[in-house]
Amino acid sequence: MPPKKEKKVQVKGDEAEKTILEYLEQQYRPYSVNDIIQNLHGNISKAAAVKALENLTAENKIVTKVLGKMSISVANKVEVDQSEESINYDEELEVMKQNIKEASQNLSALQTELSETTKYPSDEELDAELKSLQKEVEDLSHKIEAAKSKPSISTESVNKIKSLSASITSESQKRQKLYKNFLKYIAEFIDPKKLIFDLGLEEVTMVQNKA
Numbered sequence: 001m002p003p004k005k006e007k008k009v010q011v012k013g014d015e016a017e018k019t020i021l022e023y024l025e026q027q028y029r030p031y032s033v034n035d036i037i038q039n040l041h042g043n044i045s046k047a048a049a050v051k052a053l054e055n056l057t058a059e060n061k062i063v064t065k066v067l068g069k070m071s072i073s074v075a076n077k078v079e080v081d082q083s084e085e086s087i088n089y090d091e092e093l094e095v096m097k098q099n100i101k102e103a104s105q106n107l108s109a110l111q112t113e114l115s116e117t118t119k120y121p122s123d124e125e126l127d128a129e130l131k132s133l134q135k136e137v138e139d140l141s142h143k144i145e146a147a148k149s150k151p152s153i154s155t156e157s158v159n160k161i162k163s164l165s166a167s168i169t170s171e172s173q174k175r176q177k178l179y180k181n182f183l184k185y186i187a188e189f190i191d192p193k194k195l196i197f198d199l200g201l202e203e204v205t206m207v208q209n210k211a
Helices: 012-029 032-040 047-057 089-117 124-147 155-186 192-199
Strands: 062-068 070-075
Touching: 012 032, 012 047, 012 070, 032 047, 032 070, 047 062, 047 070, 124 155
Parallel strands: none
Antiparallel strands: 062 070
16 A cells, blocks of 8 residues: 655745745746746645735735736845846836737727628629629610610710710729729638639629720
8 A cells, every 4th residue: 555645734824925035036037826836836825825925015025916817926126137137027017018009909900990891792792783783884885876876866865874874884893893802802711713603603894984
């Protein structure tokens, strides 16, 4: 039968405060309470460590800062080597805060861009609308050609039809440009030709103004 493992004796109270303070002064780096407990090999319970850190902070022997849900502590004043390798905790903290701020700004910009992108019509809606506009342009073009050969229709009427045709053609071109821009946007994620094939869509041909 294997020998009984001896139960580890954990320090607390003043002894726990002394042990933690000596460790923080020796390392002179920021640690969370869990890091301290682990690095001291479980010689101090979490409850005792938390209490010791609170007392040391109140006595201004260490500095404790809260980052989200985590508290980190570092020795307050220690005579250390002021070489390039010495750690400036405040500077590190400011760099971390700046990185978090920049990441938040980037996330906000991406969310705004995504929100704007989702406002565009679906591929099916664009395809249907473009086909409808193209048909209108073709119909109006036929009417214009027919009007040119019929003297009973006034020049003013022909000009109105031409103007309407040009307006519809312009709108169609805008929609087609939006459609192509959308295909360019999704090209980063999927092959546009494959998407068009999978959805049963047709390649878009830009509508040209007819004289």
